[in-house]
Amino acid sequence: MSLLVKICGLSTRETLETALDAGADMVGFVFFPPSPRHLSLELGRDLGRQVNRRALKVALTVDADDATLDNIMDALSPDIFQLHGRESVARLRDIKQRFGRPVMKAVPVAISADLAVLPGYAAVADRILFDARAPKDATRPGGLGEPFDWHLLENLDLKLPYMVSGGLHAGNLTEALRLTRAGGVDVSSGVESAPGVKDPEMIKAFIRAARASQDASQELSVR
Numbered sequence: 001m002s003l004l005v006k007i008c009g010l011s012t013r014e015t016l017e018t019a020l021d022a023g024a025d026m027v028g029f030v031f032f033p034p035s036p037r038h039l040s041l042e043l044g045r046d047l048g049r050q051v052n053r054r055a056l057k058v059a060l061t062v063d064a065d066d067a068t069l070d071n072i073m074d075a076l077s078p079d080i081f082q083l084h085g086r087e088s089v090a091r092l093r094d095i096k097q098r099f100g101r102p103v104m105k106a107v108p109v110a111i112s113a114d115l116a117v118l119p120g121y122a123a124v125a126d127r128i129l130f131d132a133r134a135p136k137d138a139t140r141p142g143g144l145g146e147p148f149d150w151h152l153l154e155n156l157d158l159k160l161p162y163m164v165s166g167g168l169h170a171g172n173l174t175e176a177l178r179l180t181r182a183g184g185v186d187v188s189s190g191v192e193s194a195p196g197v198k199d200p201e202m203i204k205a206f207i208r209a210a211r212a213s214q215d216a217s218q219e220l221s222v223r
């Protein structure tokens with residue numbers, strides 16, 4: 001299974017094109033007004049068209065109601081909904097049934113007890129995204145550029161596909177993958193020159209590093 005690479009929080013045509021050209025598997029679009037990466041529905045529609053099936057479109061929301069999700073569905077037609085709030089297992093089930101799209105549930109991690117939510121979510125979600133738990137005074141639950149202790153996932157036994165995120169960059173993603181054995185990596189701050197400002201060279205460097213890590217892991221597995 002090849003490593004999935006997600007570039008999240010894209011908000012311009014140029015940097016979206018860079019991510020697609022560099023081979024991102026997933027491109028994430030944030031619909032959460034307090035975020036510096038928040039997109040209007042109009043921009044989401046425009047960027048969504050630009051993707052043109054070259055990657056999976058991920059719509060990122062936080063405790064969004066049905067009307068908000070309806071609007072995002074109409075504008076972006078996401079391949080995956082990434083639910084990054086306090087959405088319950090029942091809410092995940094509702095969203096899957098209402099929109100007929102896979103859902104990726106973000107699970108905030110700071111201590112091992114944070115993993116207690118996994119059995120419930122794993123019964124409904126299609127994929128899990130492990131992210132660093134945001135500080136209590138944070139203005140958003142993700143996209144903060146801080147890692148969590150990847151050792152917390154060392155003994156994880158999860159049948160569901162999962163990604164690791166939180167403070168990743170080209171220089172640390174290999175270690176994150178080694179410790180977590182995640183099937184994908186997700187990044188936002190680590191490819192930005194400033195909050196919400198994606199850097200094309202950093203995007204390319206991250207994807208190069210992810211592919212190099214994937215190749216090295218595959219070489220080891222065939223020895």
Ligand SMILES: O=C(O)c1ccccc1NCC(=O)[C@H](O)[C@H](O)COP(=O)(O)O
Pocket residue numbers: 008009028030032035036037060062084131140141142143144145146165166167168186187188189190
């Ligand atoms: O990116 C945001 O601004 C954001 C806002 C609200 C909820 C989640 C958000 N991002 C979620 C992501 O999938 C990020 O890629 C993930 O948290 C990693 O972010 P970073 O640590 O900045 O790489």
